[in-house]
Amino acid sequence: MLTTSRGISLILAFAISVLVAAFLSLMPDTTPTILLVAVGLTFSASYLLINITLEFLVFREIGNIYSLLEKIQKKELSEIQDKSLRSSLSPLRKINSVINTYALARQKEIDTLQKTAEFRREFIADISHELKTPIFATQGYIHTLLDGAIEDKHVRMRFLKRAAKSLDSLDVLVQDLLTLNQMESGAVRFTYTDFDLKELLQEVIEQLEHKADKREVAIKLDFDPEKSYITHADKPKIYRVCQNLIFNGMNYNHHGGEVKVSLKTHKNTIQVDVKDTGQGIPPEDLKRIFERFYRVEKSRSKEKGGTGLGLAIVKHILExxxxxxxxxxTVGKGSIFSFSLPLDKEKKVD
Structure with missing residues (x-):
């Protein structure tokens, strides 16, 4: 009982009332009735004040601290609630809030570490899968040649070309990985120049026209000939952004489809829209298409080619x-990818 707020309050209230009674007994005009009333009032008031103080400012906060420490010890950090630090007469509540804040910070660190570990596992699985395909294909062709097919000139040349194509795909994958890693680490420097974004898009379209013709996909560029599309950016990297977006719109389109590239000028920016008439992307996949190696099933299958890193590189270049x-x-109707660059109204590119 002595360890509870009531027990301590009773002892302290009794001690205070005894002291008050002893002090009043020294006064000559004090009657027994006055002495009894004073002792009763002193005891009651002291008990209530001490009990309230101990219960609400000390014991309750100590109990909260013990409960919080138990959760931390049991690693039940997810059950800890974020409570803002309010002004209070009790320093224990401030201590409780500090511990609570520390525990929440540790929980966020743990969540981040868990997400990082999960991302690492997914990345290792993805990169292993991506590397396995060209390596196994090349091994198959070379071992077939070593087993005797090399004597047949026709088979030899055909298998060597296929092996070379697989190794080229492997080289593109490695280069994309290196590029993405350099961008994420900040090692890639951007060299800004003034150039005509319309002319750059025309170059990209000309470069992809042969592949588009094979897939029977039309690529159109829509712009206003009366307007200027001069921008200040890293031209080779923006070229790669446009190339990846137009290539995806073409490659994941249906035969006889269309990729429409539109240029629009606003007050201080140039907006580029790449619209395709493909199968579209489901809503649940839209948030993940810029992740490494992420492909949307069917409409973004691996059979279409590519390394699965193009959109991730696009995202980092634009950032x-x-x-x-x-x-x-819209599923069944197509997709629109858009980005903006600064519009330079004053300068002209010769």
Whole structure:
């Protein structure tokens, strides 16, 4: 009982009332009735004040601290609630809030570490799968030649070309990985120049026209000939952004489809829209298409080719230009990828 707030309050209230009674007994005009009333009032008031103080400012907060420490000890950090630090007469509540804040910070660190570990596992699984395909294909062709097919000139040349194509795919994958890693680490520097974004898009379309013709996909560029599309950016990297977006729109389209590239000028920016007439992307996949190696089933299958890193590289290049890639898609109708670059109204490129 002595360890509870009531027990301590009774002892302290009794001691205070005894002291008051002893003090009043020294006064000559004090009657027994006055003495009894004073002792009763002193005891009651002291008990209530001490009990309230101990219960609400000390024992309850100590109990909260013990409960919080037990959760931390049991690693039940997810059950800890975020409570803002309110002004209080009790320093224990402040201590409780500090411990609570520390525990929440540790929980966030644990969550981050768990997400990082999960991402690492997924990345290792993805990169192993991506490397396995070209390596196994090359091994198969070479071992077949070593087993005797090398004597047949026709088979030899055909298998060597296929092995070389697989190794080229492996080289592209490694180069994309190196590029993405350099961008994420900040090792890639951007060289800004003034150039005509319309002319750059025309170059990209000309470069992809042969592949588009094979797939019977039309690529159109829509712009206003009366307007200027001069921008200040890293031209080779923006070229790669446009190339990846137009290639995806073409490669994941249906035969006889269309990729429409539109240029629109706003007050201080140039907006580029790449619209395709493909199968579209389901809503649940839209948030993940810019992750490494992420492919949407069917409409973004591996059979279409590519390394699965193109959109991740696009995202990092545009972030380096203080811009963002936006996407909207309707299943069965197609997708639109958009980004913006600064519009330079004053300068002209010869």
């Amino acid at each position: 380096g230009h203080k811009s963002k890639i936006a996407v909207s898609s």
